Amino acid sequence: MTAATTIHVVDDDVSFRNSIARLLRTCGYQVAVYESGIEFLKKLPLSGPGCILLDVRMPSLSGLELQERLLRTDIILPIIFLTAHGDIPASVRAIKAGAENFLSKPVSRKPLLEAVERALANYSDRSEQLGRLAAMRALVASLTPRETEVFRLIVRGKLNKQIGHELGTSERTVKAHRHAVMEKLGVASFAEAVSIAERLGMLDGAESVKR
C-alpha cells in the first residue's frame, strides 16, 4: 500500500457503498471499499494516512463493535460513522468512544467532504502528536537508570539536596545527573521537562498513552 491518503469505506449496502466511493473518487480521494467489518479487519495493518467511513448497522460486526476492536489495535485512523436511521443513543455511544463524526444518510457532498477533510486533518495532528510522543519516549528511554530516577524526582519539584538525600548521593552528583537529563531530553527549562513527563504520563504514576 502506498502512503497516499486513503478513505476506507465499510458498508454492506452495495448500492450506497458504490455511490459514495464513486463520489469520493471523483473528488480526488483514494477509496478502498469493504463490504463488512470483518473484511476490513482482514486487511490490517494499514499504512498511510486516511480515515474510515463506517456504517453503523451491519450484520455480524456492527460499526460500533468494529470501533471497539480498532481501539485495541494501534490504528489511529479517525472513524466517521454513517447511519441510515440517525438514532441518538448510537451516535452518543459512538462519540463517547472517540468517533470523529456521525453522519446520517442521505448525506450530501458538502457535509461529507467537510467531515472527511477534518478527519484527515485530525489524523495529521494526531499522528504528529503520536510521533512526538514516540520520540519523547525514545529520549526518556535513552536515560540511564540513575538519570531516570533523577528525572522522575526533578519533575516532582524536588530540590537537588532532597534528591541527593533520597538517592543517597551527594548534591553535586545530582547536579551532574540533572545536567545530563536536560541535555538528553533536549529541554532548556525545568518547565519543559515537566511537560514531557506529563505527556508521557509519568506524573500520574502510570504510563498511559493518550491517543
Place this chain on the structure above:
Amino acid sequence: MAWAASQLVIAFLFLSCSVPASAEPKRVLLLHSYGRDFAPWSEYAKHFRAEWSQQSNEPIDLFETSVAGVRFGENQQEGPFVEYLRVLFTDRPPDLVVSIGAPAGRFFQQYRQQLFPNTPLLLVAIEQRRLVETAMTANDTAVAGVVDIAATISNILTVLPETSHIAVVIGNSPPERFWTNELKAMVAPLTNRVTFTFLNDLTFPEMLERAAALPPNSAIFFAVLSVDAAGVPHNDNGQAFPRLRAVANAPIFSYDDSQFGSGNVGGPLLSIRQISRRAAEVAIRILDGELPSSLRPSPIEYGPHQFDWRELERWGIREANLPPGSIVEFRQPTFWAQHRWTVLGTLAIVLTQSGMIASLLFERRRRRLAEATSHRRFIEMTQMNRSLTVSTMSSAIAHELNQPLGAILNNAETAEILLANDPPDIVQLREIIADIRNDDKRAGDIISHLRKFLRKSEIQLHHIDINRVIDDVRQIIEPEAAKRGIEIEANQVTRPLAVRADRVHLQQVLLNLALNGMDAMQDMPNPRKMIFQATLATETEVEVSVLDTGSGIPNQKLNDIFETFFTTKRQGTGLGLSIARTIVEMYGGRIWAENRKSGGAAFHIVLPLAGARA
C-alpha cells in the same frame, strides 16, 4: 206395622211355595236382637252370611227377623211374635236357629218348646258371661266372645298415661244396664287413679254434648249404645259411633273392631269376623248333622293389639307408648312421605331447570365475552400488531429508504461534478444514471411494501413461499437487529415451500417470533444470533423455526408463553406470541416452543403444505 206386614207377605210367599222336603234347602232362622241393621250386631250377621257362603256351596234358605222386646221396651208383649214365628214355620221347622246377641238367644231358649223344640240353636255375638249355663241344652251351642274390660281400660291407660278421666258411653236397655253394672264393678279399683263417668243416664244428644266438652286428659270408652236413657234406639245402620266421633274432643276406645278404622283408636279388640267365621263353621257342621253339644268352641278372646295410625296422630299418641307387638294399621304417609317422590321429582326438575338456565346464562355471558374478546383480538390482529410492527418498522423504513436515497444523492452529486468536466465522462455518467434508477425502484418497492403492510386489506389467500416470507421479515428486522448487535442467519431449502395463507399474516407470525427472540437476547453476551429455518417436515407439512441464543424459557412456561397477555417484559404487551398462535392455528398449523441444547429458545411452526392432500 208396615214391618209386620212385610214379614207377613214374606211368610205368605213361603207358605205358598212349598216343595218336597228332600229337595228343599236347609232352613235357617237368623234371629236378631235389636233389628236387622242394628250395630254392631249387624256386623256379625253380615260377616256370618259372607263366611257361610265362602265355606259352603250348599244353598240355604235364610230367614232373618228380630225380636222386638229389647228395642221397644220391657213391657213389650212377646206373645204375638212367638205366634207369628210358629205359624211361619208350621209345615216345616227351621233346621237351625242362629241368634245374634244375647236377647235373641234368650228369647229362643225361653220359647223353644212352643216353637221348634227340636231345632238346634247357635248363639252368636254373645258375651260369655251372658250365657246361662242352665239354659244350655244338648241342642245348643254358642260362639261367644270375651270382653275383658280390664284389658281395655288398661290399654287406654298405657297408651295415654296422662289419662285422668274416662267417659263411658253406654245405653239404657236391659242388657246395657247389665253391662253398666258390670263395668262399674270392674273399674272400681281404678277409680283412685282415673275418674269414670258413665253416660248411661243421658239421652244420646246429651251424651254428644258431653263428649264434645270433656276435660283435658280424657278418653272415651264406647261400650255399647242401643237404646238411650230416653228410650230412643240410636244405632240403626251404626250411626251412633260416627256421630259421637264427629263431636268428641277425646280419643275413643272400644272393645270390638266394628269401628276400627272409623275412629276407634285401637287396642286389644274382639274380631267380629273371627267370631262370625267360627259361627259359620259351627252352623254348617250342625246342618251336616253334628250334635251341637259336641261343638262347644271356646269363647273367642281379644286379638293382638291393633291401632289406627290416624287416630294416633290425631290424639298425639306416641308409638313408643304402644305395647310391644302392637300392629299399627292405616299408616298414612305424610304429605311428604306420600308425595315424596313427586316432590323430589318436581324439585329435581326445578333445580335442574334452574341449573340449566343458570348455566345457559353463564354460558351466554361467557360466549359474549369470548366473542367480544375474539373480535377485539381480531381487530388487534389486523391493526394493533401491525402498528406495533410499524413502530418497530419505522426505523426499518427509515433505514431502508435512506440507503437508496443516500445512494441517489451521492450519485447525483457525482454526476454534477462529472458534468462540469470537459468533456464529461459519459460512461461513468451512464453508470450513474443506471444506478440512480435502480435505487429509485428500490425505494419505490420499499414504499409499496410498507403500504401493503399498513393497509387494512382483506385477507387474501395465496400460495405463499415461506422462504420469501423469511426474506421479508429478515429485511424488516435487520436494522433493529444490527442496532442490537444481533446476527441473523437464514437456512432455507432451495425448493419453494408454499403455504396457502395471507402473506401479511405469515409475516406477522415470523416477525413476532423474531422480535420475541431479539428481546430474549437483549442482555446476553455475544455472539447473539437469530436463525430462521424452513424445511419440509413431512410430505404434507412445512416447518419454520426461529432460533435464538437468549436465556431460554423456563420449562413449565413453554405453554404459558402463548397465552394472551403473558409477558415478562416491562414494556411487553403479551400479545405477540398469542397472536402468532392464533394465526398459525387458523391455518391448521401448530406452534410450540422448546429450549435448545446449546442455550436459547427455538420456536417451531408447522403448516400444511399448499396443494398437498392432508
